[in-house]
Amino acid sequence: MYQEVEVIPAQEALQERMLFVRFNYILTTMVRAPIVAVCFFLLALSSFVQYALSSPKVLDFTIYADGTTHVFYQIDVDPQSPDFTLNLYGNSVDNLVIQDENGTLLSSKVDNNVAVVETLGASTIKVDYDTSDLVSKSGKTWTFRVNSAVDYSILLPRNTVIVGMSTTPLNMQIADDQSFISLPSGSADISYVFGVLGTSQTATLAIQKAHDFIGTVNSQGIKTPKASAKLEEANSAFNNGKYSDAEALANAAKNLAVQEQQETFSASKNSPDNIISISVAGGVVAASATAFLVIRKVRARPVAVAELPKISYVPPDKETIFKLKPELRQDDKDIVVFISEKGGRVYESELRKKFLLPRTTTWRAVKRLEREGIVEIEKIDQQNLIKLRKIEGEGEE
Numbered sequence: 001m002y003q004e005v006e007v008i009p010a011q012e013a014l015q016e017r018m019l020f021v022r023f024n025y026i027l028t029t030m031v032r033a034p035i036v037a038v039c040f041f042l043l044a045l046s047s048f049v050q051y052a053l054s055s056p057k058v059l060d061f062t063i064y065a066d067g068t069t070h071v072f073y074q075i076d077v078d079p080q081s082p083d084f085t086l087n088l089y090g091n092s093v094d095n096l097v098i099q100d101e102n103g104t105l106l107s108s109k110v111d112n113n114v115a116v117v118e119t120l121g122a123s124t125i126k127v128d129y130d131t132s133d134l135v136s137k138s139g140k141t142w143t144f145r146v147n148s149a150v151d152y153s154i155l156l157p158r159n160t161v162i163v164g165m166s167t168t169p170l171n172m173q174i175a176d177d178q179s180f181i182s183l184p185s186g187s188a189d190i191s192y193v194f195g196v197l198g199t200s201q202t203a204t205l206a207i208q209k210a211h212d213f214i215g216t217v218n219s220q221g222i223k224t225p226k227a228s229a230k231l232e233e234a235n236s237a238f239n240n241g242k243y244s245d246a247e248a249l250a251n252a253a254k255n256l257a258v259q260e261q262q263e264t265f266s267a268s269k270n271s272p273d274n275i276i277s278i279s280v281a282g283g284v285v286a287a288s289a290t291a292f293l294v295i296r297k298v299r300a301r302p303v304a305v306a307e308l309p310k311i312s313y314v315p316p317d318k319e320t321i322f323k324l325k326p327e328l329r330q331d332d333k334d335i336v337v338f339i340s341e342k343g344g345r346v347y348e349s350e351l352r353k354k355f356l357l358p359r360t361t362t363w364r365a366v367k368r369l370e371r372e373g374i375v376e377i378e379k380i381d382q383q384n385l386i387k388l389r390k391i392e393g394e395g396e397e
Contacts (some may be wrong), residue, residue: 003278008035023150025321028143028320028391041102042112043232044096047309053157056074056075056148056150056152057073057150058072058073058074058156059071059072059073059075059150059151059152059153060072060073060150060152060153060304061134061144061146061152061153061154061155061157062154063087063134063135063144063154063155063156063157064157064357064358065157065158065194065358065361066136066358066359066360067088067132067135067137067142068087068131068132068358068359068360069128069130069131069132069134069135069144070128070130071088071089071090071128071129071130071131071164072126072127072128073126073127074124074125074126075124075126075127076123076124076237077117077119077122077123077125077127078119078123078126079119079121079122079123080203081119082118082119083116083117083118083119084116084117084119084125085114085115085116085117085142086108086114086115086116086117086125086127087113087114088110088113088114088127088129089111089113089129089130089131089134089146090113090115090130090133090134091131091133092131092132092133093110093113093130093131094130094131094132094359095128095129095130095348095349095359095382095383095384096110096115096127096129096382097127097349097381097383098107098117098125098126098127098128099125099126100117100120100122100123100124100125100126101123101124101125101126103120104120105117105381106119106120106122106125108268111374113342113349115127120211123165128349129213130359134146136341139162139228140193140194141163141191141192141193142191142192142193142194143164143165143189143190143191143192144156144189144190144191144192145187145188145190146187146188147186147188148183148187148270150169150185151182151183151184151185152182152183152185152191152194153181153182153183154179154183154334155177155178155179155180155252156178156180156181156183156190156192157178157194157214158178158186159177159192160178160179160192160193161192161193161194161202161213162179162190162191162192163191163192163193163379163388164189164190164191165188165189165190165191166187166188166189166190167184167186167187167188168184169181169182169183170182170183170184174205174209175209176249179192179215181218191198200243201245202236202243202247202249203243203246203247206246206250206251206347207231207232207234207235207238207246207247207250207266208229209250210234210253210254210256210257211231211248213254213257213258214227214228214231214253214254214257217257217261220261221263222260222261223260223264224257224260224261225260226256226259226260227253227256227257227260228253230252230256231249231253232249233249234246234247234249234252234253237249238260248324248370252274259385267294273317277282303357312346314388315339315340315343315387316344316388316389316391317340317345318336318337318340318388321336321374321388321391323373324326324391325391328372331355331365332369334355334367335351335355335366335369336369336374336388336390337354337364338354339375339386339387340388341353342388344388345386345387345388346384346386347381347383347384347385347386348362348366348385348386350366350382351366351386364382364385369386371389372391373389374388374389374391375387375388375389376389
C-alpha cells in the first residue's frame with residue numbers, strides 16, 4: 001500500500017485559508033532583535049556622551065562699549081575624534097582663536113556660525129572670538145540677547161545701568177563700575193543704557209557700596225561717625241525719592257570713611273599699643289585687595305593670543321619715531337611704546353587687552369598709525385598682526 005503526496009498550488013492553499021510559515025525566518029528575527037536593541041542603546045548612549053562633551057564648561061561674555069561682545073568658552077572634546085564641530089554665538093566672527101589645553105593653536109574652518117576644529121588629540125579646547133550680533137541697539141537702550149544651554153556670565157561695559165532683565169540672575173556684583181552677572185541656562189535679554197545718573201538703581205548701588213565699605217572699615221576697629229551719619233542722609237534721601245541726592249550723599253559717605261580710616265591710621269601708627277591691631281587691619285585690607293584683583297582677573301578673562309611667527313625682524317626705535325612724528329596723540333604714543341616693548345610686533349587682540357579698548361576703537365587707532373606710516377598690518381591665522389615699520393627719514397643723520 002503506497003501513500004501519495006499531492007502538492008497543492010499556492011492559490012488553492014490561500015483559498016482554503018491555509019498558511020505556510022518559514023520557521024527559519026522567525027528564528028533569525030528572534031536572534032537579531034536583541035542585537036538591534038543593543039545597537040539602538042549604544043547609539044543613544046553615544047549621542048548623550050557627545051552632547052555632554054560638546055557642552056561648554058565655562059562660558060563668559062564680555063560686552064564692550066561699542067556693542068561688540070567678546071566670547072570665551074571652554075569645552076571638553078573627544079580626543080579620539082580628528083575634528084570637532086562647534087556652534088558659535090553670532091554669525092559674524094572676528095579674531096577667532098582656538099587652543100587646546102596646552103595652549104597649542106588649533107586650525108579651524110568657519111562657515112557662518114559653525115566652526116570645524118582640527119582637535120589633534122586635544123581633550124579640551126578654549127575658544128576666544130568677537131561678534132557684533134549679540135547686542136541690538138534701539139535708541140539709548142541696548143539689549144544683549146543670548147540663548148545658552150549652560151550657566152554663563154556677562155560683564156557689562158563701564159558706566160552702564162541695567163534697565164531690564166528677562167530672567168533672575170544667579171549672582172550680580174559691581175566692580176570698577178562694571179556689572180558682573182551670573183545667569184542660569186536658557187534665553188535671556190538684558191537691556192542697559194549708558195551714562196544715566198540719579199536713577200533708583202544707581203542710587204541703590206552707590207548706597208550699597210558705601211555701606212559695604214563702611215562695614216569693612218568698622219570691622220577693623222575703626223569708628224566712622226561722619227561717614228555713618230552721611231550714609232543715613234543718603235538713605236533718607238532715597239526714601240524720599242531724591243535719587244540724585246542719595247547717590248551723591250552715598251559717594252560722600254564712602255569718601256568720609258576713607259578719610260576717617262586714614263586719620264585713624266595716622267594717629268595710631270606710632271602707638272605701641274596699636275601696632276598689632278594695625279597689622280591685623282592691614283592684613284584684612286591686603287587680603288581684600290588681593291581677592292578683588294583675583295576676581296577682576298577672572299572676570300576680565302584675557303583674549304587668547306597665538307604665538308608670533310619666528311622671523312628675522314629688528315624693530316625701529318620708538319624715540320626715533322616720536323622725533324619724526326612729534327604731532328602724535330598721547331594715546332597713539334602709548335600704543336607705539338607698548339608695541340616697541342613687545343619686540344615691535346603684537347596682535348590687535350593684545351592691544352585691546354592692554355588698553356581695555358573696544359574692538360572698533362582699537363582698530364581706528366591702528367589704522368591711524370598705519371596712515372602715519374608707523375605700523376603695517378598683516379593677517380595671520382584670522383588675526384591682525386600689528387608691526388612697527390621703518391618710517392621715511394629714520395636712520396638719516
